[in-house]
Amino acid sequence: MPELPEVETIREGLEEYLVGKKITEVNVLNSKIFEGQQVHLKGGKVVGVRRFGKGLVIDLDNDYSIATHIKLTGQFIYRGPETKDITPSKDFVGVLPSNFTRVIIKLNPPATLYFNDLRLFAWMKVLKTSEVKNLPFFKGLGPEPFKDLTLEYFQKVIQKAGGAVKAVMMDQKKIGGVGNIYANDSLNLAKIDPRRKGSSLSDSDVKKLYESLLEVLKRGKKYRGASELRFVDAAGQKGKYQEHFLAYARQGQKCYNCGGVIQKIFLAGRGTYFCEKCQR
DNA sequence: AGCTGTACCTGCAGGC
DNA sequence: TGCCTGCAGGTACAGC
Secondary structure (H helix, E strand, O other): OOOHHHHHHHHHHHHHHHOOOEEEEEEEOOHHHEEOOHHHOOOOEEEEEEEEOOEEEEEEOOOEEEEEEOOOOEEEEEEOHHHOOOOOOOOOOOOOOOOOEEEEEEEEOOEEEEEEEOOOOOEEEEEEHHHHHHOHHHHOOOOOOOOOOOHHHHHHHHHOOOOEHHHHHHOOOOOOOOOHHHHHHHHHHOOOOOOOEHHHOOHHHHHHHHHHHHHHHHHHHHOOOOOOOOOOOOOOOOOOHHHHOOOOOOOOOEOOOOOOEEEEEEEOOEEEEEEOOOOO
């Protein structure tokens, strides 16, 4: 599901397909997920696509932007000349527009961008580009892996936390972009028990965890994301990281570190997968 | 302040 | 068969 590697995969696709195109028409099919004035979008030309944690921002040349969060089941599907030979995933996307298409954006040169979301948790807001950084979600976002998340900061934020290390990793205010899949897998790679208090981790535990986190995120990106729930890229294609999970959703299967059995428990309200034998 | 639990939604898997 | 229950997880928020 959409975490840093998945959202970055979408961002790259959108950047490739949208930059230079002008918005000619916006059709909002579900107003629950949409905020702001559509009128500001008409005639705007896309100049860039930015990602903040798991959020995406499409910037226009008229000083307005489209800020979005796809949450669990959101999709951006682009259909245009660049993707004419690509059929979007039948089971994850279906025929467009689908029952889950919430916003349709028409572009010139002629192309269509579909914003889909099954669960209606996603959002799309139209606002001044200068106001994007003031949206509460973006404003509160912690430093991100590969951007400004240093080992020094990571160590500080983990070691001062009284809660479970896994919960700290997934707290977007502390660290931006990490969700359940990559938290589980990085803890398995680092052989650290997800239930341990952050404050109980030694300096070398933290370093191992930091390196493991970057490693699993890198793998996620390499495989173009994990297509759990309904994740697809901007062309509607599934990723392949789900074929390379280390711990996530592997309960009952063998741990790649030690051959132990992956357990499933609930921690901080989320399914948590780890090997009791080697994760300590 | 910091942490935990729950709500938000809806498709789908599994049980009976 | 078909209904029912519970599960999936990113974020906001209530409450301790």
